[in-house]
Amino acid sequence: MEPILTINNLTKKFGFLTAVNDLSFTINKxxxxxxxxxxxxxxxxxxxxxxxxxxxTSGSFKWFNGTVSTHNALKKVGxxxxxxxxxxxxxxxxxxxxxxxxxxxxxxxxxEKLEIVNLLDRKEHKFSTYSxxxxxxxxxxxxxxxxxEILILDEPTNGLDPQGIHQIRQIIxxxxxxxxxxxxxxxxxxxxxxxxxxxxxxNKGVKLYSGRVDEMISSHGFFELKCENENxxxxxxxxxxxxxxxxxxxxxxxxFLNEPMDAVTFNKLMFEKGIVLSHLVKRKESLExxxxxxxxxx
Amino acid sequence: MLRxxxxxxxxxxxxxxxxxLIFVSFVLPFTVLILSSIKINFFGFFTLELGELGIFxxxxxxxxxxxxxxxxxFFFAIVVVSMIGNEYSxxxxxxxxxxxxxxxxxILSKFYTIVFFSILATVLIAIASFFIGLYYSSYTEAAIIIxxxxxxxxxxxKLLGFFSLCLFFGMxxxxxxxxxxxxxxxYILEWIIFGxxxxxxxxxxxxxxxxxxxxxxxxxxxxxxxxxxMMTKFPEKGDLMYxxxxxxxxxxxxxxxxxxxxxxxxxxxxxxxx
Numbered sequence: 046m047e048p049i050l051t052i053n054n055l056t057k058k059f060g061f062l063t064a065v066n067d068l069s070f071t072i073n074k075x076x077x078x079x080x081x082x083x084x085x086x087x088x089x090x091x092x093x094x095x096x097x098x099x100x101x102t103s104g105s106f107k108w109f110n111g112t113v114s115t116h117n118a119l120k121k122v123g124x125x126x127x128x129x130x131x132x133x134x135x136x137x138x139x140x141x142x143x144x145x146x147x148x149x150x151x152x153x154x155x156x157e158k159l160e161i162v163n164l165l166d167r168k169e170h171k172f173s174t175y176s177x178x179x180x181x182x183x184x185x186x187x188x189x190x191x192x193x194e195i196l197i198l199d200e201p202t203n204g205l206d207p208q209g210i211h212q213i214r215q216i217i218x219x220x221x222x223x224x225x226x227x228x229x230x231x232x233x234x235x236x237x238x239x240x241x242x243x244x245x246x247x248n249k250g251v252k253l254y255s256g257r258v259d260e261m262i263s264s265h266g267f268f269e270l271k272c273e274n275e276n277x278x279x280x281x282x283x284x285x286x287x288x289x290x291x292x293x294x295x296x297x298x299x300x301f302l303n304e305p306m307d308a309v310t311f312n313k314l315m316f317e318k319g320i321v322l323s324h325l326v327k328r329k330e331s332l333e334x335x336x337x338x339x340x341x342x343x
Numbered sequence: 344m345l346r347x348x349x350x351x352x353x354x355x356x357x358x359x360x361x362x363x364l365i366f367v368s369f370v371l372p373f374t375v376l377i378l379s380s381i382k383i384n385f386f387g388f389f390t391l392e393l394g395e396l397g398i399f400x401x402x403x404x405x406x407x408x409x410x411x412x413x414x415x416x417f418f419f420a421i422v423v424v425s426m427i428g429n430e431y432s433x434x435x436x437x438x439x440x441x442x443x444x445x446x447x448x449x450i451l452s453k454f455y456t457i458v459f460f461s462i463l464a465t466v467l468i469a470i471a472s473f474f475i476g477l478y479y480s481s482y483t484e485a486a487i488i489i490x491x492x493x494x495x496x497x498x499x500x501k502l503l504g505f506f507s508l509c510l511f512f513g514m515x516x517x518x519x520x521x522x523x524x525x526x527x528x529x530y531i532l533e534w535i536i537f538g539x540x541x542x543x544x545x546x547x548x549x550x551x552x553x554x555x556x557x558x559x560x561x562x563x564x565x566x567x568x569x570x571x572x573m574m575t576k577f578p579e580k581g582d583l584m585y586x587x588x589x590x591x592x593x594x595x596x597x598x599x600x601x602x603x604x605x606x607x608x609x610x611x612x613x614x615x616x617x
Contacts, residue, residue: 120443
């Protein structure tokens with residue numbers, strides 16, 4: 046796999062505070078990555094360092110194969126961090142023209158990218174007249190101007206209304222479907238779960254996990270069960286070594302698996318024992334549950 | 344280089360405030376110059392024609408016009424300071440870097456713009472002085488016209504130095520208004536230090552040291568021309584002898600400051616977390 050960004054033992058200290066602590070991970074081409082972490086976990090600082098706006102304290106990072114300087118590598122990267130930053134007195138088209146000049150991109154891309162984010166009819170309007178959602182979409186258009194090899198998004202839906210969030214997510218999904226590598230930093234877990242295949246989990250500047258989303262926790266999932274003969278079911282579950290913790294909440298029994306088992310086998314087993322279930326669902330932990338488990342360990 | 348200049352010019356010329364200020368800083372000195380060169384009749388009581396005083400004679404005109412035009416540099420100083428302040432307040436500096444501009448290129452694009460406008464101002468003042476001089480001057484021989492055109496060089500260096508100082512203050516405090524206040528503080532500070540040295544040592548030494556201070560060294564490039572005009576009127580007052588020429592070391596000192604200010608701006612940006 047072709048690496049796009051490699052980070053080795055990166056550390057950033059702000060005085061006594063260590064924002065990023067000995068962080069290492071690699072971003073490979075073609076995957077959609079999420080960086081997860083609570084507020085203040087070092088996500089934005091890490092992105093700031095690789096994007097040339099924050100100075101690292103120690104460690105190293107390299108873009109692509111490491112032969113180009115950071116600012117030249119950034120011409121092949123599209124990035125939006127925190128809030129959309131543009132010149133308020135320029136129109137959308139003029140702002141994008143400026144970005145074209147910095148990145149060395151042909152002006153013909155401007156209309157093409159404005160079309161993608163649905164802003165073509167507002168292109169001559171000043172940036173200061175835009176709503177937050179439109180500003181954020183313009184930022185995405187700007188990041189796409191150079192047809193980047195990797196798109197970096199830091200909290201792209203922060204502060205948007207539901208329609209805005211939906212629009213941005215749709216755009217991100219469309220871009221991901223075209224095979225662009227994406228690095229999405231967020232604390233909104235369902236957002237990451239919906240679009241990312243890989244995650245890096247940070248807390249207080251330390252990496253807790255990096256790898257595929259579905260391998261984040263070594264778990265075989267759990268059953269959600271309902272039954273008229275509750276006690277009999279509970280006694281069975283507690284004596285069966287295949288099951289670990291069993292929880293009861295509002296007559297809903299949640300039984301975590303120690304060994305892999307599918308719903309059909311379980312249903313058959315129950316029927317043989319003479320227990321008739323009124324509700325049976327097999328689920329895996331949502332990303333949110335996995336994330337909370339990971340961050341609670343500390 | 345052209346790419347960086349082009350980048351900065353787009354930022355400046357699309358902003359209405361800086362466009363107006365640039366316009367004013369170029370047009371105002373010319374208006375004053377042209378107004379002063381025409382004959383003004385005060386309701387038939389008397390006519391005032393500055394040309395009659397001989398200030399538009401070659402070669403002294405180079406001295407006079409550059410001196411007066413440089414008083415208008417403050418308008419463009421506001422532009423320089425705000426072009427840094429705006430980048431910070433709009434957070435576009437951060438965005439520029441993310442888009443792939445290096446910190447060095449960022450400072451260079453500002454510096455090239457300063458050089459560009461300094462050259463433009465120098466060329467314009469040269470053309471205007473040349474034509475006014477041709478019209479009024481008693482002597483129009485090429486040798487006399489060319490004499491003392493080194494005031495134009497001094498004018499250019501003076502603008503360059505002053506705007507680089509503004510660039511540095513802009514980078515240092517990130518806010519336009521504060522940066523301008525710093526200019527004023529520096530001016531006062533130079534005089535306070537001058538006062539302290541002349542109190543502790545003597546006037547002579549203090550004066551010599553003061554010549555190395557940023558603002559004073561820029562001022563020294565084009566010393567005030569009034570004494571000189573006086574001298575042409577009263578040649579017998581030899582004791583008013585005043586050193587008004589442009590000296591090479593004056594230019595070196597200001598160029599030294601310019602280099603230092605640009606370098607410090609770069610260092611400041613490089614060390615800073617945005």
